[in-house]
Amino acid sequence: xxxxxxxxxxxxxxxxxxxxxxxxxxxxxxxxxxxxxxxxxxxxxxxxxxxxxxxxxxxxxxxxxxxxxxxxxxxxxxxxxxxxxxxxxxxxxxxxxxxxxxxxxxxxxxxxxxxxxxxxxxxxxxxxxxxxxxxxxxxxxxxxxxxxxxxxxxxxxxxxxxxxxxxxxxxxxxxxxxxxxxxxxxxxxxxxxxxxxxxxxxxxxxxxxxxxxxxxxxxxxxxxxxxxxxxxxxxxxxxxxxxxxxxxxxxxxxxxxxxxxxxxxxxxxxxxxxxxxxxxxxxxxxxxxxxxxxxxxxxxxxxxxxxxxxxxxxxxxxxx
Amino acid sequence: xxxxxxxxxxxxxxxxxxxxxxxxxxxxxxxxxxxxxxxxxxxxxxxxxxxxxxxxxxxxxxxxxxxxxxxxxxxxxxxxxxxxxxxxxxxxxxxxxxxxxxxxxxxxxxxxxxxxxxxxxxxxxxxxxxxxxxxxxxxxxxxxxxxxxxxxxxxxxxxxxxxxxxxxxxxxxxxxxxxxxxxxxxxxxxxxxxxxxxxxxxxxxxxxxxxxxxxxxxxxxxxxxxxxxxxxxxxxxxxxxxxxxxxxxxxxxxxxxxxxxxxxxxxx
Amino acid sequence: xxxxxxxxxxxxxxxxxxxxxxxxxxxxxxxxxxxxxxxxxxxxxxxxxxxxxxxxxxxxxxxxxxxxxxxxxxxxxxxxxxxxxxxxxxxxxxxxxxxxxxxxxxxxxxxxxxxxxxxxxxxxxxxxxxxxxxxxxxxxxxxxxxxxxxxxxxxxxxxxxxxxxxxxxxxxxxxxxxxxxxxxxxxxxxxxxxxxxxxxxxxxxxxxxxxxxxxxxxxxxxxxxxxxxxxxxxxxxxxxxxxxxxxxxxxxxxxxxxxxxxxxxxxxxxxxxxxxxxxxxxxxxxxxxxxxxxxxxxxxxxxxxxxxx
Numbered sequence: 001x002x003x004x005x006x007x008x009x010x011x012x013x014x015x016x017x018x019x020x021x022x023x024x025x026x027x028x029x030x031x032x033x034x035x036x037x038x039x040x041x042x043x044x045x046x047x048x049x050x051x052x053x054x055x056x057x058x059x060x061x062x063x064x065x066x067x068x069x070x071x072x073x074x075x076x077x078x079x080x081x082x083x084x085x086x087x088x089x090x091x092x093x094x095x096x097x098x099x100x101x102x103x104x105x106x107x108x109x110x111x112x113x114x115x116x117x118x119x120x121x122x123x124x125x126x127x128x129x130x131x132x133x134x135x136x137x138x139x140x141x142x143x144x145x146x147x148x149x150x151x152x153x154x155x156x157x158x159x160x161x162x163x164x165x166x167x168x169x170x171x172x173x174x175x176x177x178x179x180x181x182x183x184x185x186x187x188x189x190x191x192x193x194x195x196x197x198x199x200x201x202x203x204x205x206x207x208x209x210x211x212x213x214x215x216x217x218x219x220x221x222x223x224x225x226x227x228x229x230x231x232x233x234x235x236x237x238x239x240x241x242x243x244x245x246x247x248x249x250x251x252x253x254x255x256x257x258x259x260x261x262x263x264x265x266x267x268x269x270x271x272x273x274x275x276x277x278x279x280x281x282x283x284x285x286x287x288x289x290x291x292x293x294x295x296x297x298x299x300x301x302x303x304x305x306x307x308x309x310x311x312x313x314x315x316x317x318x319x320x
Numbered sequence: 321x322x323x324x325x326x327x328x329x330x331x332x333x334x335x336x337x338x339x340x341x342x343x344x345x346x347x348x349x350x351x352x353x354x355x356x357x358x359x360x361x362x363x364x365x366x367x368x369x370x371x372x373x374x375x376x377x378x379x380x381x382x383x384x385x386x387x388x389x390x391x392x393x394x395x396x397x398x399x400x401x402x403x404x405x406x407x408x409x410x411x412x413x414x415x416x417x418x419x420x421x422x423x424x425x426x427x428x429x430x431x432x433x434x435x436x437x438x439x440x441x442x443x444x445x446x447x448x449x450x451x452x453x454x455x456x457x458x459x460x461x462x463x464x465x466x467x468x469x470x471x472x473x474x475x476x477x478x479x480x481x482x483x484x485x486x487x488x489x490x491x492x493x494x495x496x497x498x499x500x501x502x503x504x505x506x507x508x509x510x511x512x513x514x515x516x517x518x519x520x521x522x523x524x525x526x527x528x529x530x531x532x533x534x535x536x537x538x539x540x541x542x543x544x545x546x547x548x549x550x551x552x553x554x555x556x557x558x559x560x561x562x563x564x565x566x567x568x569x570x571x572x573x574x575x576x577x578x579x580x581x582x583x584x585x586x587x588x
Numbered sequence: 589x590x591x592x593x594x595x596x597x598x599x600x601x602x603x604x605x606x607x608x609x610x611x612x613x614x615x616x617x618x619x620x621x622x623x624x625x626x627x628x629x630x631x632x633x634x635x636x637x638x639x640x641x642x643x644x645x646x647x648x649x650x651x652x653x654x655x656x657x658x659x660x661x662x663x664x665x666x667x668x669x670x671x672x673x674x675x676x677x678x679x680x681x682x683x684x685x686x687x688x689x690x691x692x693x694x695x696x697x698x699x700x701x702x703x704x705x706x707x708x709x710x711x712x713x714x715x716x717x718x719x720x721x722x723x724x725x726x727x728x729x730x731x732x733x734x735x736x737x738x739x740x741x742x743x744x745x746x747x748x749x750x751x752x753x754x755x756x757x758x759x760x761x762x763x764x765x766x767x768x769x770x771x772x773x774x775x776x777x778x779x780x781x782x783x784x785x786x787x788x789x790x791x792x793x794x795x796x797x798x799x800x801x802x803x804x805x806x807x808x809x810x811x812x813x814x815x816x817x818x819x820x821x822x823x824x825x826x827x828x829x830x831x832x833x834x835x836x837x838x839x840x841x842x843x844x845x846x847x848x849x850x851x852x853x854x855x856x857x858x859x860x861x862x863x864x865x866x867x868x869x870x871x872x873x874x875x876x877x878x879x880x881x882x883x884x885x886x887x888x889x890x891x892x893x894x895x896x897x
Binding site: 185186188189190191192193194196197200201203204205206207208209210211215218 | 377379398399400401403404408409411415416417418419420424427428429431432433437438439440441442443444445447450486487489490
């Protein structure tokens with residue numbers, strides 16, 4: 001919300017370094033003889049976009065959705081299924097992904113936002129499982145094994161060809177910048193005021209004349225669409241979709257990235273995604289049993305570093 | 321016709337009933353508040369005062385009865401719709417947005433008053449249509465210099481003032497005040513009484529309060545609730561001398577303002 | 589649809605409901621009493637299966653496996669509670685979800701390290717391996733009937749434990765008013781450890797008794813855990829009775845849906861449409877049920893007392 005204060009914050013400086021790394025990655029990493037990290041950065045950026053979308057509803061709006069990865073799946077399967085049927089036109093895919101995730105988010109939000117607290121967490125989880133099992137039962141589209149995508153989204157613009165790795169990378173980077181801009185403006189807008197206020201005291205918001213439900217639902221849909229677009233990018237990047245991309249551990253990881261980076265900060269989700277995935281990568285390289293270290297590490301972060309990276313880097317003690 | 325409109329009550333409750341499980345919190349309660357008056361509602365703890373405010377403000381649905389606001393039936397209106405009609409409330413437990421600045425606290429009702437909030441792009445901190453009226457209001461209630469302080473960092477008395485300022489920012493004609501003196505020391509209470517006195521005439525008020533000093537200093541009329549029922553309504557002097565009221569409520573500390581204030585302190 | 593198949597599938601559904609109940613009972617107790625969202629409850633399901641299964645294989649006695657699993661899970665459950673979860677009680681639900689998510693990763697990997705990635709096959713003892721004639725031409729596996737019987741016995745036992753005994757009274761007192769119960773001299777931390785231990789035993793029991801049918805696998809508890817969440821959301825958080833009813837309903841609807849929905853759809857849809865829609869719809873059935881129930885009753889069928897609108 002307070003951009004100026006955030007810019008002086010060490011966490012934001014770290015975030016800007018990460019962004020600089022993303023911006024120069026395709027040139028810097030091969031020069032450092034680590035070309036593998038280009039694809040890693042691209043993956044992280046896609047997760048970052050998804051985490052930004054979750055932060056909108058969870059960080060700013062207090063809606064702890066434990067099923068947010070489902071929109072990754074919807075965006076991804078839009079590309080996968082349409083391409084499977086020979087529809088590779090990028091604009092069609094984008095339109096279907098946007099409307100598809102908006103529709104699902106609207107229905108799921110309408111149901112789950114009637115509830116509070118733990119019920120909300122579990123219902124978003126269960127509704128996402130429903131779509132997950134739907135994808136598992138779709139034999140035509142590969143069930144558990146998923147679906148290979150033979151050609152990436154084709155937007156029909158000559159110089160803009162996602163088959164080119166560099167174009168793919170910088171498209172993701174551009175969408176990441178756009179997502180940051182959108183989340184910053186939304187949070188500071190009249191709409192954002194309502195969402196943030198409803199997080200801290202919904203009754204009071206109603207008592208000043210705002211019917212909160214429909215605004216929360218709108219935020220839920222915006223977040224769903226943003227994450228759906230991340231799914232579309234992920235499918236294109238990996239040339240592959242499977243039920244796993246919307247399984248519940250993915251939703252848990254998204255939550256973790258947001259918390260790790262610092263909830264309700266503009267850049268938090270990006271640094272969260274970066275640290276989470278880099279640490280995963282690092283540990284995974286060290287041993288195949290890396291979860292045995294990573295799991296307890298996550299527990300320790302929750303127990304002792306509540307403000308996430310932002311909290312650790314901030315000189316002031318983490319707020320309650 | 322105009323005569324009838326002038327004398328018809330600003331807010332009228334007709335036979336309101338609300339039960340929680342086996343407990344009747346509001347028992348066939350009827351009440352009229354005349355335009356421009358401060359109407360106090362008093363009663364011992366558990367008399368159902370806050371429940372009444374919750375019902376009148378639309379945050380709770382009554383099990384029976386009806387409510388009329390300026391002659392219009394509002395029984396089925398949602399809380400936000402009632403605010404739009406001009407009926408605002410404050411809370412006994414301070415319900416400000418603690419992580420917002422003081423100014424932002426007041427901007428929210430101002431923006432609600434200006435129509436829908438489906439505006440996703442414009443920055444509210446640079447929107448003079450919001451900051452202007454919000455700052456003006458803060459000046460009026462004496463919080464002008466505290467505009468950029470985080471609301472949670474205000475002194476308690478100031479938080480209570482902000483609580484009412486938020487209600488005022490909705491530009492109501494009617495204020496439902498749920499124990500504005502709750503938790504205040506004697507000095508702060510005096511400040512709040514002066515503050516509310518200054519508002520008198522501009523707003524019709526229903527004042528739920530424990531602090532008898534405040535009630536007798538402010539109220540034009542008083543309604544006494546016991547176990548959700550109205551046992552008396554009338555001018556302050558009549559209430560003070562009503563034997564039923566003395567027996568049921570004022571009995572312990574009749575006329576003793578200090579003791580009344582203590583009760584208020586305990587309730588908070 | 590003949591009635592033999594119908595009855596069999598109904599019993600299968602009932603048996604799934606029993607497994608769900610064993611999971612949900614512990615979850616809903618921990619939830620209702622300690623206000624703790626515990627994803628790691630699914631790990632207890634898995635650990636019960638592996639630990640009990642290993643004992644069964646070593647001693648060559650499934651019964652001994654079940655019996656020795658009980659103290660083992662009690663210790664493991666209480667250890668987890670005392671080392672990690674205890675710190676989480678005052679935290680918000682988000683922290684609880686995340687920390688127990690970390691625990692799941694740890695336990696899954698620990699099991700992979702100890703038992704390897706293949707899982708564990710635990711054979712049924714011979715005397716339970718057979719079918720029994722239920723009359724009217726219906727035969728049914730003995731073991732599944734045993735599962736149902738165990739579940740019903742546990743349900744009855746829990747009902748008595750929580751409703752009629754001193755420890756049950758303490759549990760209910762601790763749930764409704766922690767400080768008050770503490771003031772009355774109840775050792776709240778110890779009480780919570782015990783409740784958690786009981787939950788772990790029930791989850792472990794569920795995991796172990798299903799193992800001869802499905803075998804023990806890494807992550808086996810997670811799908812059951814989410815179904816158990818659905819169950820307690822439908823049943824109302826904190827309600828053992830709600831958990832029982834919702835478990836059985838969920839189990840039966842899920843199983844029956846998977847077996848008969850495509851045939852039911854044939855009545856309305858052309859054959860190829862029914863064939864593709866059947867599996868898809870049946871996998872979504874219980875979630876649709878949950879959504880429908882919550883739409884009308886956001887607090888579940890048996891809402892906790894004092895949790896009014």
